[in-house]
Amino acid sequence: MAGPSDGTGWSSLEGTSPRLIAWAATSSADIVCWDATSEDPAAWPTLVFNRGEMRFSRYECEMAKFLTHLLQGAFPECSLSDHTLWAQAAAAFKQLR
Secondary structure, three states, rough: OOOOOOOOOHHHHHOOOEEEEEEEEOOOOEEEEEEEEOOOOOOOOOOEEOOOEEEEEEOOOOHHHHHHHHOOOOOOOOOOOOOOOOOOOOOOOOOOO
């Protein structure tokens, strides 16, 4: 893994060994992925690589909840470089069982 001063954003993951699975990319080249380190997919958090800030942010929620919070503007700040989806619609998370 790259070092903290290399400008690649990997320094925000320093000391971890995530297994990343990308599931989305934005028009501003941000990448949204799961940290698939856990054997249980229900426990996979969402990681966002913000290309504008060159850093990763970790969210302890699955994809549907992440997208719902993004649309509602429920996070303290937008994690994406492009704010097109930020706080744009009333959205609700409904889990099917």
